[in-house]
Amino acid sequence: MNPPVRAKATSGVAYYLRVLRVVGAIDFKAKYTDAALGYVWSLVKPLAYFGVLWLVFAYLLRTANETEDFTLFLLIGILLFLFFIDAVSAMLPSIVEGGVTLRRLAFPPIMIPLSASVAIGITFCVNVLAFAVFAAIQRVEPRIEWLLVVPLLAELYLFTVGLGLLLSALYVRFRDIGQVWELAAQLLFFACAIFYPVGILPDWAQKVTFLNPFVQVMQDIRHVVLGGASGPNDLSAADVFSGAGGRLIPIAVVALVFVSALLFFRREGRYFAERL
Amino acid sequence: MAAAIEVAGVSKTFRIPHEQRTFLKEYFLHPFGRPSYERNEALKDVTFSVEAGEFFGVIGANGGGKSTLLRILAGIYVPDTGLVRVNGLLSPFIELGVGFDIELTARDNIRMNGTLAGLTKRQLEERFDDILAFSELERFVDQKLKNYSSGMLVRLAYSIAIQIPFDVLLLDEVLAVGDEAFQEKCFATFDRFKEEGKTVVFVSHALELMERFCDRCLLLQSGEVQVVGSPHEVADLYRERVLVS
Numbered sequence: 001m002n003p004p005v006r007a008k009a010t011s012g013v014a015y016y017l018r019v020l021r022v023v024g025a026i027d028f029k030a031k032y033t034d035a036a037l038g039y040v041w042s043l044v045k046p047l048a049y050f051g052v053l054w055l056v057f058a059y060l061l062r063t064a065n066e067t068e069d070f071t072l073f074l075l076i077g078i079l080l081f082l083f084f085i086d087a088v089s090a091m092l093p094s095i096v097e098g099g100v101t102l103r104r105l106a107f108p109p110i111m112i113p114l115s116a117s118v119a120i121g122i123t124f125c126v127n128v129l130a131f132a133v134f135a136a137i138q139r140v141e142p143r144i145e146w147l148l149v150v151p152l153l154a155e156l157y158l159f160t161v162g163l164g165l166l167l168s169a170l171y172v173r174f175r176d177i178g179q180v181w182e183l184a185a186q187l188l189f190f191a192c193a194i195f196y197p198v199g200i201l202p203d204w205a206q207k208v209t210f211l212n213p214f215v216q217v218m219q220d221i222r223h224v225v226l227g228g229a230s231g232p233n234d235l236s237a238a239d240v241f242s243g244a245g246g247r248l249i250p251i252a253v254v255a256l257v258f259v260s261a262l263l264f265f266r267r268e269g270r271y272f273a274e275r276l
Numbered sequence: 277m278a279a280a281i282e283v284a285g286v287s288k289t290f291r292i293p294h295e296q297r298t299f300l301k302e303y304f305l306h307p308f309g310r311p312s313y314e315r316n317e318a319l320k321d322v323t324f325s326v327e328a329g330e331f332f333g334v335i336g337a338n339g340g341g342k343s344t345l346l347r348i349l350a351g352i353y354v355p356d357t358g359l360v361r362v363n364g365l366l367s368p369f370i371e372l373g374v375g376f377d378i379e380l381t382a383r384d385n386i387r388m389n390g391t392l393a394g395l396t397k398r399q400l401e402e403r404f405d406d407i408l409a410f411s412e413l414e415r416f417v418d419q420k421l422k423n424y425s426s427g428m429l430v431r432l433a434y435s436i437a438i439q440i441p442f443d444v445l446l447l448d449e450v451l452a453v454g455d456e457a458f459q460e461k462c463f464a465t466f467d468r469f470k471e472e473g474k475t476v477v478f479v480s481h482a483l484e485l486m487e488r489f490c491d492r493c494l495l496l497q498s499g500e501v502q503v504v505g506s507p508h509e510v511a512d513l514y515r516e517r518v519l520v521s
Contacts, residue, residue, distance in 0.1 A: 009365060009393070009394025009395075009441070010392070010393065010394045014396075015394060018391055018396065018397065019391050019392060022387055022388065022391040022397075023388055023391065023392070026380065026384045026387065026388055029384075030379065030380060030384070098375075100375045100376065100377070101375025101376075101377070101389075101392065102352070102375065103347075103352065103370070103371070103375070104352070104368065104370045104371060104375040105350075105352070105368065105375050105389065105392055105393055106350045106351035106352050106366075106368065107392045107393065107394075111392065270354045271354065273347065273352045273353055274290065274353055
């Protein structure tokens with residue numbers, strides 16, 4: 001008897017989307033099942049950051065005066081930053097932690113870190129909803145330009161996933177990567193102009209910080225949502241790198257990180273099962 | 277008869293570093309020093325084929341390369357040299373089971389493993405109850421797997437593995453920890469697979485089971501194929517070579 005020729009069940013776009021939906025949702029749920037307050041915790045983290053930073057910068061140091069709408073300015077920065085850091089931090093150990101499954105089932109290993117990023121993405125969406133409610137209370141008028149946020153978030157997601165894939169594959173070989181990233185995440189919090197206007201940095205530092213696509217996306221989203229209300233500090237990559245072409249620099253960084261991550265992950269991925 | 281599995285000249289060597297070099301420090305301290313490796317030749321020039329519909333046994337001592345062979349058949353490991361062809365869909369049951377996350381409930385593990393293995397949402401819904409019924413774990417479906425006994429885990433894993441649509445089933449020591457009732461249930465499924473013309477690759481230390489179910493057996497010793505033949509012949513040779521010495 002000839003075995004029937006059938007398509008491989010573990011490939012194709014439908015398969016990828018199905019796995020991301022199912023495993024991503026399970027990951028998200030698992031994070032909160034044992035906690036008494038459950039999903040509330042996904043809101044507590046950004047609010048706690050916001051509370052402390054607002055108190056320090058709007059009330060104690062009054063540097064917030066440099067920005068007209070410091071509340072929303074700060075909230076946008078925190079929400080984006082927590083998504084970026086939490087997603088990379090969840091993806092980084094995911095291959096090593098998912099070793100049990102990788103050694104027993106044949107499926108594209110990329111599904112593990114991608115699912116981890118989806119779980120953090122769900123948290124981000126919950127937070128954005130809370131932000132929308134907050135913005136409505138503040139009587140921020142929604143405008144058509146807000147749609148530009150969608151491609152900007154897509155850019156941030158590509159950058160985040162690229163970095164996460166790269167680090168998760170490196171982590172299989174070098175366990176130091178966990179320490180390196182933990183330190184980097186803390187330093188980035190201070191280096192990314194989240195709670196201060198980027199305009200107070202000297203010129204050279206502005207150039208350096210805008211090489212990070214995260215800063216570009218955050219600044220552009222602040223610009224789109226607040227409509228220039230962050231005042232003289234409403235800077236974009238074009239302003240910092242003097243010229244409209246400057247906008248391409250962080251985008252090129254995203255492309256570089258994402259493509260090299262995919263290539264590296266594909267090369268390493270064949271051997272994850274035996275190295276774990 | 278067409279071959280369900282063709283394996284030609286497959287070799288696999290693992291390099292086991294004497295010191296684990298997973299920290300960057302070691303690269304900075306000894307940037308040019310080559311770490312010393314122990315080479316473990318898990319498979320050496322393995323060639324055989326399995327006919328469609330065959331119940332094919334693999335016999336060998338621990339560390340003989342059986343699990344490595346199964347992982348290569350399943351596409352989990354990449355062979356260093358040689359060719360592997362599997363015709364049709366494959367479902368693996370390796371090292372006592374599919375990949376469970378013991379922090380998750382049985383329900384979530386069934387959904388996660390089924391989806392990763394390629395089941396659609398509808399297929400999963402259709403088979404979910406069958407998986408639970410076969411494993412007889414309905415009462416524990418919402419418990420985390422860390423509270424399961426090893427026998428329960430194997431029951432669940434086997435139930436999932438046989439519900440994934442397959443033409444070729446890889447079974448690695450499925451009967452090692454289950455109780456007798458479960459063994460009898462497994463035997464019934466073996467008979468059914470034979471009737472349905474499924475191909476099964478069966479790894480076990482229980483020679484009498486090999487003789488009972490297998491059409492042909494392969495003896496794997498130190499990564500090399502010693503002989504492929506009738507189960508009696510191969511089992512006798514194994515007893516002679518390994519058990520006596």
